[in-house]
Amino acid sequence: MSDAESTDRSDHRSDLDALVIGAGFSGLYMLHRLRDSLGLSALVLEAADDVGGTWYWNRYPGARCDSESYFYSFSDRLSPDLLEEWTWSERFAGQPEILRYLQTVADRFDLRRDIRFGTTVTSASWDDDAGHWTVGTAGGERVTARFLVTAVGCLSTTNLPDFPGRDGFRGASYHTGLWPHEGVDFTGQRVAVIGTGATGVQLIPEVAEEAAHVTVFQRTPNYDIAGGNHPVTPEFDRKIKDDYPTIWARTRETAFGFPYDVAERTALSVPDDERQAIFEEAWAQGGFRLGTTFNDLLLDEDANETAAEFLRNKIRERVHDPEIAEMLAPKDHPFFTKRPPLENGYYETYNRENVTLVDVRRSPIEAITPTGVRTADGEYEVDSIVYATGFDAMTGTLYKLGITGRGGLSLADKWAEGPRTYLGIATHDFPNLFMITGPQSPSVLSNMPVSIEQHVDWVADCLRHLHEQGVERIEPTVEAEDGWVAHHDEVTAMTLLPRANSWWVGANIPGKHRSLYPYVGGVGVYRGICDDVAAKGYEGFELS
Numbered sequence: 001m002s003d004a005e006s007t008d009r010s011d012h013r014s015d016l017d018a019l020v021i022g023a024g025f026s027g028l029y030m031l032h033r034l035r036d037s038l039g040l041s042a043l044v045l046e047a048a049d050d051v052g053g054t055w056y057w058n059r060y061p062g063a064r065c066d067s068e069s070y071f072y073s074f075s076d077r078l079s080p081d082l083l084e085e086w087t088w089s090e091r092f093a094g095q096p097e098i099l100r101y102l103q104t105v106a107d108r109f110d111l112r113r114d115i116r117f118g119t120t121v122t123s124a125s126w127d128d129d130a131g132h133w134t135v136g137t138a139g140g141e142r143v144t145a146r147f148l149v150t151a152v153g154c155l156s157t158t159n160l161p162d163f164p165g166r167d168g169f170r171g172a173s174y175h176t177g178l179w180p181h182e183g184v185d186f187t188g189q190r191v192a193v194i195g196t197g198a199t200g201v202q203l204i205p206e207v208a209e210e211a212a213h214v215t216v217f218q219r220t221p222n223y224d225i226a227g228g229n230h231p232v233t234p235e236f237d238r239k240i241k242d243d244y245p246t247i248w249a250r251t252r253e254t255a256f257g258f259p260y261d262v263a264e265r266t267a268l269s270v271p272d273d274e275r276q277a278i279f280e281e282a283w284a285q286g287g288f289r290l291g292t293t294f295n296d297l298l299l300d301e302d303a304n305e306t307a308a309e310f311l312r313n314k315i316r317e318r319v320h321d322p323e324i325a326e327m328l329a330p331k332d333h334p335f336f337t338k339r340p341p342l343e344n345g346y347y348e349t350y351n352r353e354n355v356t357l358v359d360v361r362r363s364p365i366e367a368i369t370p371t372g373v374r375t376a377d378g379e380y381e382v383d384s385i386v387y388a389t390g391f392d393a394m395t396g397t398l399y400k401l402g403i404t405g406r407g408g409l410s411l412a413d414k415w416a417e418g419p420r421t422y423l424g425i426a427t428h429d430f431p432n433l434f435m436i437t438g439p440q441s442p443s444v445l446s447n448m449p450v451s452i453e454q455h456v457d458w459v460a461d462c463l464r465h466l467h468e469q470g471v472e473r474i475e476p477t478v479e480a481e482d483g484w485v486a487h488h489d490e491v492t493a494m495t496l497l498p499r500a501n502s503w504w505v506g507a508n509i510p511g512k513h514r515s516l517y518p519y520v521g522g523v524g525v526y527r528g529i530c531d532d533v534a535a536k537g538y539e540g541f542e543l544s
């Protein structure tokens, strides 16, 4: 019997202190804090057969992080020893290596014995009389817990567009977020790839190397930034390890949770040639630095346009066919109002003979036929279709949990006009519920391990406080929630982010309420607000 099964028949099934859903970065660290720091009884329910979350599911060719590995990991908060011992092989590690890292974390802290794998949560209802959550699973089990922590990820429910005829395709279809564990051999095949977000941009060059022909269906071109991936040298590794105290301190105070911050200058305050040189230097360094070169790129359209045009010109330099280059160069939204993918050789892929780009904005996909993809311009016959079409982000997975709060109110109904949270971590009428990287927290607008640790630590400290004070329930007040939503909306309106049809605003899912789902006020600012709330005895929460 596996460890996971042995927990199945333990006392954990009833009256747990805390139940956590999800065993990715968030759930693993939450379990460690609950069990090992606070001594609470805790159980994690996880739909997958192993830990890893994102890195368990997204096994498509080319999958890798685009936060640099040395800070896309747990900090010294988890274990200074592990930081010293673990060495990343590449600047941006590939999926297998990140999965191995998370498996190592699970093993090292003996987390698996309190994780039940292959267990999908389908309901979670608050019982106001009993003062606990009753959580139901697809297998028909029920578990009760005083506190419920969702660690279900922001990007864990796939978006498979409902194209007419989709299920009648006679070849093989894949969604990148549910990639077969045994891999896929595209050798000699004609492959359609639908979607050119961060995933498509990683996958397309890899598939083009293998397949006979790749047809890419692009709806919106992106401002892809050069990744600049390379192996990690022993010298770099040593330097990073020596600098870790400073690095982690920086990640906690900067806007995006990176160890470098946005420069304190505006784009139009410097002469054109100087600005160009600054962009070039950031480009040469690779990664997201280009987005931090000036502090008004997300605020001022003219400033933004300078970066946008710089990136369009990079595309024009690299893609030989000027017509294809213009198809790839975005003009319908400002830079960074959709998540810019990092690319390693993506644009050069379009110089290959075996790659065709189709503009489905101009000529939309009308149907998937038994033998291919039909657009307004004609049919493209293929052997396989890859859907790199992203996720129902931030709320999709939360709604699938079937959460109901006081009086049977469902979370989906409460948020029908957009999420209403306090700090993106809790919501009124749902006592004792904490959402790790919930909507209206920095989450996907940050280097996520930093935001995950901040949320988990805040929740753990809160639970310790409740225990010490003999408090059994915690719930945000309506006033505090209204205040946070108003603040969130105000900060959002100062930026250019609402301008683009991105998944950040829910535009990728037909019928989804349009609002900015993550909080754009910045990681450091947000941490300060959360710390202040805690220091004031959890101001804005009702404790009873």
Ligand code: FAD
Pocket: 021, 022, 023, 024, 025, 026, 027, 045, 046, 047, 048, 052, 053, 054, 055, 056, 058, 063, 064, 065, 066, 067, 072, 119, 120, 121, 122, 151, 152, 153, 154, 155, 156, 199, 397, 400, 401, 436, 437, 446, 447, 448, 449, 452
């Ligand atoms: P997840 O890793 O998504 O884990 C959530 C877990 O919850 C999953 O295992 C899922 O199976 C489980 N779950 C969900 N619903 C249920 C249910 N009903 N019942 C039981 N279990 C359930 N972020 C960055 O900051 N930098 C990067 O470079 C980066 N790269 C990324 C690359 C890809 C391809 C993707 C898709 C995302 C990337 N992200 C990146 C975001 C990434 O999701 C986070 O960095 C991080 O992995 C999230 O961890 P998590 O534990 O919060 O959620």
Ligand code: N01
Pocket: 064, 065, 066, 067, 155, 161, 194, 195, 196, 197, 198, 199, 200, 202, 217, 218, 219, 220, 339, 342, 360, 365, 388, 389, 390, 391, 444, 501, 503, 508
């Ligand atoms: O998903 P996406 P993703 N018809 O939603 C298109 C993280 N991530 O999986 O832009 C035609 O960005 C859609 O078109 P449009 C990262 O946070 C990180 O690529 O909506 N096309 C788009 O081109 C990222 O942002 C990393 O017009 C349709 C694509 O499909 C997030 O995950 C790597 C369509 C979806 O792009 C999601 O990225 C990978 C339709 N009906 C992911 N529906 C790294 O860190 C959708 N599309 C490296």
